[in-house]
Amino acid sequence: MKLGERIxxxxxxxxxxxxxxxxxxxxxxxxxxxxxxxxxMIGQMDQMTRAIREAGLQLSDIKRIILTHQDIxxxxNLAAFIAENPAIEVWAHADDIPYITGEKRIIKMTDERISQMPEAAQTAIRSLFDKLPSIRISRVLADGDVLDIHGGMRVIHTPGHTPGHICLYLPEEQLLLAADELRVVDGDLAGPPEGFFTLDMDEAVRSMHKLTGLPLQKIFxxxxxxxxxxxxxRLAELIRTLEQA
Ligand SMILES: [Zn+2]
Known part of the structure; x- marks a missing residue:
């Protein structure tokens, strides 16, 4: 889906x-x-590669990967991109980096959780874990960083879903890349998934206040x-609803 000029x-x-x-x-x-x-998601490298080519780019054109958070x-497919192009840079927020590099276990992937999964999924996750220690982070992101790409993309630290979750704001397009801080469910804006998937819902809702006041045409x-x-x-209304819940 086209989201803007060259996006x-x-x-x-x-x-x-x-x-x-x-x-x-x-x-x-x-x-x-x-x-x-x-x-x-794990195992989607072929789909990713096809879509990138359809956009008119090659894997080798990708200079950097920004990770919004640690979830699998x-x-x-991070390791697969690095295998294709070892010079690719990886950028992420400080608070999720230890999980992405395998220093700490991905928070939601406890042994108990993994043991409840089908065997093929367990194997895939363990294989992902094995590759994490080789991940090198090129740039540590922090709240408020203005990146030298795409007209000054801005980093907004929105902890709650995970400690180091970030949203990205593109001022030229008035576009917010909300990652998992927000969702669209049946055409309507919603908060992050409840329960197990969001570590601290109250914190996630507090983080949403950082997104209000931005000139916004689109949330993705x-x-x-x-x-x-x-x-x-709609975002302001959603925050009010979630705070009353
Ligand atoms: Zn997710």
Missing amino acids: VSIDLYPQPGAAQPYYQPVLLWDQEGATLVDTG DHIG CYHGGLYDNHPSE
Whole structure:
């Protein structure tokens, strides 16, 4: 899906024939080269590669990967991108880096949780874990950083879903890449998933206040895609609803 000038989503489907994409990394490019925001779920490298080519780029055009957080459906193909291009840079927020590099266990992937998964998924996750210690982080991101790409992309630290979760704001497009801080569910804007998937819901809702006040035309969520129906107003309303819950 085209999100702006030289910005597309990479639409990844959970299984062949699925009606809706469930994972949506974002690909942007400018004179500084191409940037990929998140890498999809484990095992989706072929889908990723096809979509990147359809956007008119090659894997070798991607200069950097920004990870919005540590979850496996965001770092799932990170090692595959690095294998394709060892010079690729990896940028992430300080608070999620120890998990991405395997120094600490991915928070939601406890032994108990893994043991409840089908065997093939267990094998895939263990293989992901094995590759993490070789990940080198090129740039440590912090709240408020203005990046030298895409007209000054801004980093907004939004802890709650994970400690180092970030959103990215593109001022030229008035576009917010909300990652998993927000979702689109049945066409409406929603908060992060409840329960196990969001470590600290109260903190996630507090983080949403950092997103109000931005001039917004579009919010793009990793799960659910685009929301462009008066996004600022709807976001303020959503925060009120979540705070009363
Ligand atoms: Zn996710």
